[in-house]
Amino acid sequence: MKTVVEIKNVTKTIRGKKIIDDLSFEVMEGEVFGFLGPNGAGKTTTIRMMVGLIGITSGEIVICGKNVVKEYEEAIKHVGAIVENPELYKFLTGYQNLEQVARLIKGITKEKIDEVIELVGLKDRIHDKVKTYSLGMRQRLGIAQSLLHDPKILILDEPTNGLDPAGIREIRDYLRSLARDKGMSVIVSSHLLSEMEMMCDRIAIIQKGKLINVQHVRDDNNTNEKEYVFIVNNRKKALNLLDKQGLSPKVSGEGIGLVLNKEQVPNVINLLVLNDFLIYEVKGQTRTLEDRFLEITNGREVAANA
Structure with a gap:
């Protein structure tokens, strides 16, 4: 895949304070790339x-x-962006708003305006005044403005803020279709874990201006990596054995939790059997983005305070 955006060791200092600290990541062509972190982590600063x-x-x-x-x-010229909220003329129609933007950019035809209207699904309401639009419709009109010049990269800062569940799904499905059908790279910032998990291919987790981790969200959900829970006799002894093998076991309910891919499961079962443990049950459960996010960020906080 082709790299379209490269952030290389970027630092931003304001009044002597590091807001962004040595940040590096890449965005590939045709992917939805999430930028995830708590409020104040530095997401909007990076986008700016x-x-x-x-x-x-x-x-x-x-x-x-x-x-x-x-x-x-x-x-x-390759970028379309909405930073925080789309700027719209509320007393003009949606179509008139697009005409205003088209006047600022050379070569945008009526046909192109009609194309983006169709693309964002506003054909039936485009001649209504923007003040009558729902928040989701305003977001779609803002995206339409950003797409008029055929950008290769679309950057959206908290695009689902303030939307109801139907509006959130609408924006999510639309962004996925842009990446899939148009080969566009979409960069989305948010602090909503569940939304990012459903929307993105990869996610960069940022905390206090530093890149903590990059997660392959969709790959992880489609591969075999899960948390497997082993119900065994003599759990304490089994925990010690698995810990010595470097498997990072943890207590999970009545059993032992291990993060494994499917190919590792028979090896763990064999190890336990050879060491005379009785295995009553093995069950797998997919780790959510929330599990991984909290594991990563809590680990960083513990390390920082140690």
Whole structure:
């Protein structure tokens, strides 16, 4: 897969305080890439640097091979973005809002405007005034504005904020279709774990301005890695044995929890049997993004406070 966005050792310092600390990650063509972290983690600051709204203290941001600082116009022409909320004229119609944006960009035809209207599903309401739109419809109109110039990368900061469940699903399905059908790279920031799990292919977890981990969300859900719970006799002795094997066992209900892929399960069963343990039950349960997020971030907090 082709890399379209590269964040290389980016740091942002404001009034002597590091807001973003040596951040590095890549975004690939045609993926929905999530940027996940608690409020105040630095998500919006990073997005503002990516689109050139604020400067970079050190490091480099490259979009489609172009440096955002040194080749801003060449880099930003590949980007469509909504930072925080879409800016709309509420007393104009949806169509008139798109016309206003089209006047600022060379070469946007009526046919192109009609195409993005169809794409975001606003055909039936596009000639109504924006003040009559639901929040979900305004988000879709904002996305339509961002798509008028055929960007390769769409960047959305908290796109589901304030939406009801139907609106959230609408935006989620639409973003997935952009990546799948158009080959567009979509970068989405959020603090909503469940939404990101359903929407994204990969997720970068950021905490206090630092990159903690990058998770392959959809790959993880489709591979064999799960938490398996082993119900055995003499649990304490079994925990010691598995710990010595470097398997990081933990107490899980009445049994022992191990994070394994499917191929490892027979080996663990064999190890327990050869050491004279009785195995009453083995059950697998998929680890959610919430499980992994809390495991990663809590681990960092413990390490920081040790």
